[in-house]
Amino acid sequence: MAVDVAIVGGSYAGLSAALQLARARRSVVIIDAGLRRNRFAETSHGFLSRDGEAPSAIAESGRRQLLAYPNVRFVEGTAETAGREGADFLVSLRDEKIGARRLILATGVVDELPPIPGLEERWGRSVFHCPYCHGYELGQRRIGILATGDHSFHQAMMLPDWGPTTLFVNGTFEPDAAEEAMLAARGVEIAREGVVAVEGSKAIVILAGGREVSLDGLFVTPRMRMASDLPAALGCAFDEGPLGPYIRTNEAKETSVAGIYACGDAARAAGSVSHAVGDGVTAGMAAHRSLIFDMH
Structure with a gap:
């Protein structure tokens, strides 16, 4: 049976999106390979209430709080492919396939120095x-x-x-x-x-x-490239920023593909932890509303 929303990427944007959906009592699966963009930094700054903390501590705290919700599942691994499966989406990992009514891409970027x-x-x-x-x-x-x-x-x-x-x-x-x-x-x-x-x-x-x-x-300011091939493979449109391409989204963080949302650095010309969290909130809420009001 398909879950309500599958989220590819379990860093700040993905976790934030999942929290909104969890609190709406929707079933959520988060798929994460554990490669946060800021994993090279010892401390993170500029995020209100967590200024100066280790990035890993912020992410782990968010994950721990999120997993207190019984309707959330966290899967460690890489989403290798994704596509339509009838009216839903199907995300394939090496050892598992996950069906979902909506898909949120929080797949991040890679810095090319x-x-x-x-x-x-x-x-x-x-x-x-x-x-x-x-x-x-x-x-x-x-x-x-x-x-x-x-x-x-x-x-x-x-x-x-x-x-x-x-x-x-x-x-x-x-x-x-x-x-x-x-x-x-x-x-x-x-x-x-x-x-x-x-x-x-x-x-x-x-x-x-x-x-x-x-x-x-x-x-x-390094060039940025998508950390995952999934957005392109799913047919999402891109915009070209000064540092590289990013996923095109509307004000609700929905991509050019109906039912797919994107948030975090993959969907911004430039980002930060604070921006990622805010965009995740928007994407999570929009995905939830679409389950109620949209038929696609």
């Missing part, structure tokens, strides 16, 4: 993507931004609020005269040498020619 030695090892520790999440803890000490495109101008203009800033254009972005004047007014230094590597206990940027710039934190 520039291929510079030392970046990956420091990701989430001294190399970051979000100043709102990690900038305050750097204590207004020296920080940098590794440009990955024209959008890096926006971030370089913001970062001086968190500390003295150096912009490493690295051949990916060249500010025009007006942009350079704006950066100068914000006190941003511009380094035009190519970035060879990142070393040290924090972030020592090694530049072509041998110059070294010691930083307490380095920010970079």
Whole structure:
């Protein structure tokens, strides 16, 4: 027998969506492979009441509270395929098939860092993507931004609020005269040498020619790709953001495919834990209402 809603992805967005449905006394199955996007960070910031806690602790607390509801089941594993099965959906794992009247995709994204030695090892520790999440803890000490495109101008203009800033254009972005004047007014230094590597206990940027710039934190906005093939395989439409594609949704977080909702980083041009939780609430409530009012 099909459950009311299957949720693919059990991180912040998926858990939040499930909580709304659980409290509506609907049957819910959450399928999760355990690969949260922020698993590389030691602490999470900016989420009201949980500021400074370990990401794993926040997720585990949410999961524990959710599983107190008898109408919720958590399945550890990867959803390999999904599709229509009559009026319902069928999600296939390696050892199980789950039927559901509605489907919520909280499948997340994967960050693709520039291929510079030392970046990956420091990701989430001294190399970051979000100043709102990690900038305050750097204590207004020296920080940098590794440009990955024209959008890096926006971030370089913001970062001086968190500390003295150096912009490493690295051949990916060249500010025009007006942009350079704006950066100068914000006190941003511009380094035009190519970035060879990142070393040290924090972030020592090694530049072509041998110059070294010691930083307490380095920010970079990586390209993002879908962590799962399911949204595309299900026929969901995508929008192209400055950092990569994301699932197109309406104000209720319903995708272009009737009966399928999406939330979290997979359905946003950029996200955070707070955004994921809020989007999950919207998706969960909308899926519940659709079970009452919609016939598809």
